[in-house]
Amino acid sequence: MHNMGYFGIKSLLALQGGGVSAHTRASSEAAAVAPNSQLNVCKEPSNINKSRWTASSELDQLPSLNRRALTGSKLLAAITLLLNARFGYGTSTAACNALQSALPGRVFFPGSEEYVNDNEHYTQATSQNSTCSVEPESVDDVTTILQIVASGDTRSPFAVKGGGYTGNFGFSSTTGVQISMSRFSEVEYDESTSTVKIGSGQRWDDVYTQLAPSGVSVVGGRIPGVGVGGLSLGGGYSFHTDQRGLTVDNIVAHDLVMPNGTFVKVTNETNSDLFFALKGGFNNFGIVTSFTMRAFPQTDVWIAQVAYPMNASNAVHQAVEKWSTSNTNFKAVNQPVYSASGTNEDESSLSSVLFYDGPTPPSGLFDEYFNVPGAIPNILGTMSFSNAVLTFVNIESLNPPRTARHTVPVSYYTVGILNEMKSQFERIIAETKASNRSFIALTISPEPFAQPNAHSTDSAYPHPPGRFVCPSVLEAHWEDPASDEFFVNAIAEAQRAIQARAIEEGQSFPDDILYNNYAPASTPLELIYGDNLGRLREIKERVDPENVMGLAGGFKIEP
Numbered sequence: 001m002h003n004m005g006y007f008g009i010k011s012l013l014a015l016q017g018g019g020v021s022a023h024t025r026a027s028s029e030a031a032a033v034a035p036n037s038q039l040n041v042c043k044e045p046s047n048i049n050k051s052r053w054t055a056s057s058e059l060d061q062l063p064s065l066n067r068r069a070l071t072g073s074k075l076l077a078a079i080t081l082l083l084n085a086r087f088g089y090g091t092s093t094a095a096c097n098a099l100q101s102a103l104p105g106r107v108f109f110p111g112s113e114e115y116v117n118d119n120e121h122y123t124q125a126t127s128q129n130s131t132c133s134v135e136p137e138s139v140d141d142v143t144t145i146l147q148i149v150a151s152g153d154t155r156s157p158f159a160v161k162g163g164g165y166t167g168n169f170g171f172s173s174t175t176g177v178q179i180s181m182s183r184f185s186e187v188e189y190d191e192s193t194s195t196v197k198i199g200s201g202q203r204w205d206d207v208y209t210q211l212a213p214s215g216v217s218v219v220g221g222r223i224p225g226v227g228v229g230g231l232s233l234g235g236g237y238s239f240h241t242d243q244r245g246l247t248v249d250n251i252v253a254h255d256l257v258m259p260n261g262t263f264v265k266v267t268n269e270t271n272s273d274l275f276f277a278l279k280g281g282f283n284n285f286g287i288v289t290s291f292t293m294r295a296f297p298q299t300d301v302w303i304a305q306v307a308y309p310m311n312a313s314n315a316v317h318q319a320v321e322k323w324s325t326s327n328t329n330f331k332a333v334n335q336p337v338y339s340a341s342g343t344n345e346d347e348s349s350l351s352s353v354l355f356y357d358g359p360t361p362p363s364g365l366f367d368e369y370f371n372v373p374g375a376i377p378n379i380l381g382t383m384s385f386s387n388a389v390l391t392f393v394n395i396e397s398l399n400p401p402r403t404a405r406h407t408v409p410v411s412y413y414t415v416g417i418l419n420e421m422k423s424q425f426e427r428i429i430a431e432t433k434a435s436n437r438s439f440i441a442l443t444i445s446p447e448p449f450a451q452p453n454a455h456s457t458d459s460a461y462p463h464p465p466g467r468f469v470c471p472s473v474l475e476a477h478w479e480d481p482a483s484d485e486f487f488v489n490a491i492a493e494a495q496r497a498i499q500a501r502a503i504e505e506g507q508s509f510p511d512d513i514l515y516n517n518y519a520p521a522s523t524p525l526e527l528i529y530g531d532n533l534g535r536l537r538e539i540k541e542r543v544d545p546e547n548v549m550g551l552a553g554g555f556k557i558e559p
Contacts, residue, residue, distance in 0.1 A: 091154055094156075096177060103145075107133070108134070109132050118135065118178050136183065149177055157552070159178055162200050167403045168520065197292045204221035205386070219244050234517040237452065251279060253266065280462075282555060283549055284554070285539070300384055303353070304378060306372070316352070321413060323368065325414075336352045337349075343429050343432050403476070405473065406475075407515050412507050420497060424474075431490065441475075444473075
């Protein structure tokens with residue numbers, strides 16, 4: 001899935017030459033955390049939506065188990081057994097054996113390097129130990145996989161992983177069959193049509209690097225390591241959004257293997273309903289193997305970062321409000337970031353990342369940010385777009401153990417809203433310190449786009465020109481499982497407080513759409529799809545009447 005979810009901390013650390021140390025990648029030793037107000041050990045099986053089952057309640061029914069002893073892989077194994085017994089699974093092994101026979105050399109089991117890579121995710125706690133992993137390399141392979149995992153004795157839970165950047169447990173990981181799209185890595189520029197065909201297993205920084213010699217680019221992710229698949233099936237905010245819209249607005253075709261195994265090329269002309277559904281509908285309608293996107297000429301760009309003392313926040317907030325409400329230069333992007341790497345005062349920082357889609361910004365464009373008292377500018381200057389993206393820390397090097405993420409929809413960022421963001425940032429730090437806890441990183445960051453919906457198209461992800469909201473991201477990373485509930489609740493409380501302030505100031509509504517690539521797993525579908533939900537359910541019923549894609553996790557649209 002992917003986006004600016006951890007942009008603030010990465011940008012700050014990258015531009016200051018710092019970094020977060022990579023943690024041990026024994027990811028499945030960590031219990032999962034869904035960033036919402038209810039902490040569950042495991043996400044409910046996605047195809048059993050009407051059950052009230054939770055992992056913790058099932059464990060309570062087993063008095064012979066010492067729950068404190070059930071940690072890491074032992075806990076995962078216990079939950080898997082419960083799932084198998086209660087819901088009639090137990091077919092993942094049969095599915096893996098069938099896949100190994102049908103796709104020799106492309107199926108992997110525990111102990112192999114491929115298996116580790118296929119199951120690994122950006123956040124350690126969102127990785128699981130699958131029964132096996134499979135790396136399809138053709139449309140026919142994907143057809144074979146879907147036919148096996150959907151059929152009779154080999155029917156099995158599965159997951160589809162592109163880049164693995166999701167912060168939500170079970171959205172692209174599973175204890176069943178893990179499908180890695182890594183071999184779908186093509187980047188094919190067609191000069192005659194000004195389009196690029198991009199494999200769903202690619203990563204955006206690699207896409208930009210491969211397109212650079214042709215002098216073109218596409219609307220995609222903003223930091224290294226983010227996968228093409230999740231971002232393109234969600235929404236896709238970009239450095240080019242004010243000029244060209246979201247990623248979903250720039251897709252002209254999807255190569256799709258439908259749930260019944262049939263391959264189709266989906267365009268607005270060939271199947272307008274399915275084309276609409278794939279632009280924000282994630283994995284509900286099949287497996288996308290590639291996206292064809294509009295390309296555009298890409299010049300060199302300019303980039304800088306400005307760090308501020310924390311006591312300069314009032315002046316920074318005034319600059320952001322002015323930018324949010326009056327900027328008309330759609331080549332310019334500003335990303336303010338509150339970030340902290342610890343609970344001490346000297347570990348907190350406020351900064352702004354400044355980007356201009358051209359070799360040199362017009363004189364005075366960013367003066368509001370440079371003229372803040374105490375500002376410390378770090379002007380990286382002019383460089384290729386692909387190199388500009390690479391100045392940020394690659395998410396794959398971070399691999400935080402545990403993550404809570406949320407988002408607030410805001411039209412214009414006022415001083416009052418920004419003050420509330422700072423207040424919530426400081427509250428979380430103070431409460432963390434008072435409770436003798438610690439975090440690896442904390443960030444709260446607004447994203448003040450000027451006209452993010454000006455180029456919107458008919459898409460499952462609602463972003464109409466008449467009602468635009470900019471996302472913001474709230475994110476915490478920590479290591480101790482005992483702190484799960486604390487940080488999940490802290491981020492949720494911050495989200496509620498910030499949105500309440502935005503509502504007071506007329507910059508948000510209670511039913512505003514939450515950006516799907518930032519939203520926690522508990523988010524109601526009505527806040528993900530709004531009025532589009534009914535249409536999506538009708539399309540789902542036609543495309544996937546057997547609910548094959550319900551065997552995979554994610555925001556599930558049921559027929």
